Amino acid sequence: MLQAIRVSGEASRSNLAAITGLTAPTIANIAKRLLDAGLIREAGRRQGPRGQPASQLVINPAGGFSIGINIDRDHITIVSLDLAGSVLTRATLEAAFAMPDVVAGWLRRQIEVIRASKLIDERRMLGVGVAMPDDLGRVTLPHRPSAYESWNDVDVQAMVEGIVPWPVHIDNDAAAAAIGEAQFGSGMVLSSFFYVLVSAGLGGGLVIDGNYFRGAGARSGEIGFMPDMTRRAGRQTVQETVSLSALYARLHAGGCEIDTVEALTREDATVALIVERWIEDAAQSLIEPLIAVSCLVDPGAVLIGGRLPATLVDALVKRLNVMLADSRLPSPARVVRATMSNDAPAIGAAILPFLDHILPSEAILMQVGHTSGGD
Known part of the structure; x- marks a missing residue:
């Protein structure tokens, strides 16, 4: 109820x-x-x-509170939420390949800030969710230092439990983003969708009939590791083209020293041209996987979210929908921008304690306001 x-x-x-x-x-x-x-x-x-x-x-917004943390290869974000899903506090550390001790120290300071703000009632604190990519220290991305492999030996659950006095929940970043979208975003009208998370890497999450589908090995949605059928410049996987790391590497190769998402939309003709070409290449790399998703899963929509600026997401969405229309599929899933902000993994992480304690563990038990395709 x-x-x-x-x-x-x-x-x-x-x-x-x-x-x-x-x-x-x-x-x-x-x-x-x-x-x-x-x-x-x-x-x-x-x-x-x-x-x-x-x-x-x-x-009742004051009925419960939670904290969500997103640890990624180019940033760390922490948010606090009330039971209505409103973001009460937010902080981000823009840092490429931050080491575990740096992340732990920063999180400790931010937890102190949140507690000092008195915006959350600690008596109703339900827990802390952490969203992070699988194989954080193993996946090779441009400019990744070898020392970053130290994450392979870190027990993140234990690390966060040493910082906070509340229960800690760990999940994949794309899964958390999809769960957040299901609970507080497009999932309010879509019971089934595929979520594409464009971050330092590329991930995906599948929601079917309101439930997040993890697969036999809890690795469903790994669209970034699918083969790039374009084989452009020797790239083997989709993630090697469709990711912020790949975009930054392309910009650096073109003489543009850009490594923040805000700088991607600045007024610079060279940057704009490189980004425009990247969007076309990204669409070419994504189209075959999305055709497969459309044919095999038949989702109500494909949602694209993550840290990519909204204007660039919209351009990518527009190009993909044109290509899907040209594919002559009988009923391709439309591609749309996810409704949640670029903090979707952190917000989704904050929802994990709600799911564990209050909201249904099976994401949507009653299809209130849902349609099979949504509008």
């Missing part, structure tokens, strides 16, 4: 009975327990078609 209230925004007890199929007395009992627990609150009344105005129930 809590999920139905969250997805609906607000709902009366009679609405909840219709949505869930539960009886009115059962709804009343559950509502009382949720109210007593502080997870929901009354939000005034709305006039119905007949009778007295119905009391509306909404999520």
Whole structure:
């Protein structure tokens, strides 16, 4: 029932009975327990078609809090969330291939800042989620120092548990981003989608009928390791073209010393030309994997998110949709920009404690507001 209230925004007890199929007395009992627990609150009344105005129930933002951390090869981000999904605090460290001791020290300082802000009620703190790429120190990317392999020997769970007094949840960054999108983004209207995360590397996440699908080895969605059928410049995998690391390397080769996402959209003719050519190459590398996803999974949409600036995502989306239309597939999944910000992995990480304690572990139990394809 809590999920139905969250997805609906607000709902009366009679609405909840219709949505869930539960009886009115059962709804009343559950509502009382949720109210007593502080997870929901009354939000005034709305006039119905007949009778007295119905009391509306909404999520109580102060009902729970969490922290989300995204550890990646080009940055570290930390956010804190309330139960309504609002971001209360945010901080980012822009650092290429930051070593474990640097990350741990920075996180320790940021946790102190969050606690000192008094924006979260620690009595209702549910935990900390950490989103990071699989094989963080193993995957070879441009300019990666050999010392970065030290991450292979780090127990990240233990590292974070040594910094915070709350439960810690670890997940893949693309999985966290997809889960966040399912809970607070496009998943409000799409029950099935494939999420493409463009970050220092390239990842993916698959949501089917509202549930995040992990696969037999919990490695589903690894679109970055799929073969690049263009074989452009000897590149073997899609990630070697479609990633921020690859884009930065191309810019450096063209004489542009750029290594931040903000600089990608600055007014510079050389930068603009290199980025434009990269978008075309990225679309060429992505199109075959996305055709495979469309044919094999039939998602409602392919969502593209991550740290790439929105204008560049939109350009990539536009080119991919043209190419999909030209592919003559009977019903290709449309490509759209993900609704969540470039902090999607961190926000998704912050949602992990909610899923464990409050929200359904199976992402969407009731298809409230969902359609198979969504609009």
